Amino acid sequence: MSPRGVAIPDVRERLFSAAERVLDRADPVALTSRAVTDEADCAKGLLHAHFSGGLDEFVAELVLDRFARTARLAGELSARAGRATVADNLTGVALALLTSTSPKVAGLALARPGAADLVRRALESGAPGFAAVQDSVTGYLDAERQLGRLTEGADTASLALALVGTVHHLLMTSWAGSPDPRDQVERLIVLLCGAVTPP
Incomplete structure (x- = not known):
């Protein structure tokens, strides 16, 4: 355990990663402040010292942090316009x-x-979430359309909604024993790209 009074670098990420490990092993009800700090091998009060709103604030910040990470990842997609294939680029980000x-x-x-209320209010205030991901995918598809790698009339916003909405659905429903979501995503991308990629 970390010695008392010694600063722990990147406390938030340490606690977030510990929470994810707890969740990987057990049901969500197993996620308690004590379970997180035990997993992170740190003082019991550390979570409450950094998240004064308790476990609800901690959970909300964890979800928002992972949403922001996802949005940053999607934001890098536009730089890939004109490289590899559209299907490969979309598959990679999905x-x-x-x-x-x-x-x-x-x-x-x-x-x-x-x-849930904290997450909703943060998203309403502009915190990045799946809407930001959808905007990034739309921007990427717009760039590919300008390069002539998608048909001129391709509805890029609807294509992005179909892809991001499907990924969101699969993310929320992919539990142990369910079909591998990667196969479903790859098949959807083949279908979408087949409809809008010039011959």
Whole structure:
């Protein structure tokens, strides 16, 4: 355990990662302040010292942090316009989104009304979430359309909605024993690109 009074670098990420490990092993009800700090091997009061709103605030911040990480990842997609294939680029970002956080983390906020309310208010105030991801995918597809790699009339906003909405659905429903979501995503991308890629 970290010695008392010794600063711990990047406390938030240490606690967030510990929470994800707890969730990987157990049901969301197992996620308690004590379980997180035990997993992080730090003082019991550390979580409450950094998240004065308690476990609800911690869960909300964890979800928002993972959403922001996902949005940053999607924001890099536009730089790939004109490189590889459209299908390869979309597959890369979609699979990265699927693995950016655990379904248990995303579902955890829904199971805790206080955390869900904090997440909703943060998203309404402009915190990056799936809407930001969708905007990034739309921007990427617009760039590919300008390069002539998508048909001129391609509805890029609807294509982005179909892809991001599907990934979000699969992320929220991909539990142990369910079909591998990667195969479903890859098949959807083939279908979408086949409809808008010039021959």
